[in-house]
Amino acid sequence: MSQPAKHMSIGMNILGFGAHAGAWRQAEVPANAYLDPEYYSNIARIAERGKLDAIFLADGPALFGDIGQHPAGRLEPTVLLTAVALATRHIGVIATASSSYNDPYNLARRFSSLDHISRGRAAWNVVTNAGDAAAQNFGLAGAPRHVDRYARADEFIDVTLKLWDSWEDDAVIGDARRGRFADPAKVHAIDFVGEHFSVKGPLNLPRSPQGRPVLVQAGSSEGGKALGSRYADAIFTTQTTLVDGQAFYQEMKQRARQWGRNPEHLKIMPGLSTVIGSSEAEAQARFDELNAWYGEAGLIHQVAARVGLAVSELELDAPLPWERIGPVAEFERGSHGFLEAQLNLARRENLTIRELSRRILVGHRLIVGTPEQVADTLEHWFRAGAADGFNIMPDMFPSGVEVFVDEVVPLLQKRGVFRHEYQGSTLRDHLGLPYPASQYQRAAEAV
Secondary structure (H helix, E strand, C coil), rough: CCCCCCEEEEEEEEECCCCCCCHHHHHHCCCCCCCCCHHHHHHHHHHHCCCCCEEEECCCCCCCCCCCCCCCCCCCCCHHHHHHCCCCCCCCCEEEEECCCCCCCHHHHHHHHHHHCCCCCCEEEEECCCCCCHHHHCCCCCCCCHHHHHHHHHHHHHHHHHHCEECCCEEEEECCCEEEECCCCHHHCCECCCCCCCCCCCCCCCEEECCCEEEEEEECCCCHHHHHHCCCEEEEECCCCCHHHHHHHHHHHHHHHHCCHHHHCCEEEEEEEEEEEECCHHHHHHHHHHHHHCCCHHHHHHHHHHCCHHHHHHHCCCCCCCHHCCHHHCCCCCCHHHHHHHHHHHHCCCCCCCHHCCCCEEEEEEEEECCHHHHHHHHHHHHCCCCCCCEEEEECCCCHHHHHHHHHHHHHHHHHCCCCCCCCCHHHHHHCCCCCCCCHHHHHHHH
């Protein structure tokens, strides 16, 4: 295989106590640690020690899960990541926020504020929220249809980008002696009127250190792919097999070209869940212990929930009941990307439901093995044109991030596919993305 022309990007996804639902029972940290900013700051500092690009926080505006059996609830990501940004120096901070249950002006202001506070390390991960629970917290009976959620998201992002660009880079003069703070001719009302939003603008903040925060999109449905290829700087995706990863990578790069974009400025970052041990036997024993904490019923319930069937409809040692699973495009009860990834893996390897329950954590590809095996799979996907980088989801924290940073990262560095030091100060620098010109400056230059 030829040497890659660039380094891979790596994000660290902080999912509660870890990607495995049994992680909290292992009690590496107290059960209330998920409410302590220092818990997240510690993980971020470990990830920063490994020169990782960013930490990533998922979110949803509803209480999910069986609160009687498992910790549930999350701190609001932009508030939490303000504390994390102040506790770190280099690593990016990516917060998830819904386009379905926010308004563009407030969200644009929150993320611009986070970018200023972090000195250019902020990113917004756009989600549309498929579940009814979130919708019912905002006066709706249930989640809007998939196509409607993405239509709103498209307009939402358009408005947000215009707000982030409403101050030109040199709008602030800052001449205290002459009493001139800014040039009003370089601060623009956006006067946006659309199907979903009417926003006058401008934003009440100057352009942030990155020009505007990095935009991340998580979704592999048709609507998600259209949205991501048009707007996103990075796509967090769900492919579980190399063939599917390569196909998605090529499709998204081609879609970016069709929008007139440089495909190198769209980073494809599949998720990878990791269970790492010094030997395969040690890794498997760690995985078995976590599975025992969660229980067989919990593992099977995860499969059932993702395919939209009741546990009673599943025979554990038989394949998925394909005749009862409709087309992915018609699935309205959850993520199209997670469903497709799970179905593709089960179909390609003819997995039983019991086997499938042990092959995917939180909907993503899983590897249970040694640091060398994890490094091998990352390098292989990167060199084979299936990824520009990865979003890592360790089984539990903090040990999962520690072993990844201390044992996997040095192998990637030795192989020449990951950085030894940060080469810039912003998240755009880490990702190899250019500084974006304001839309108003581009328009003026085109005249």
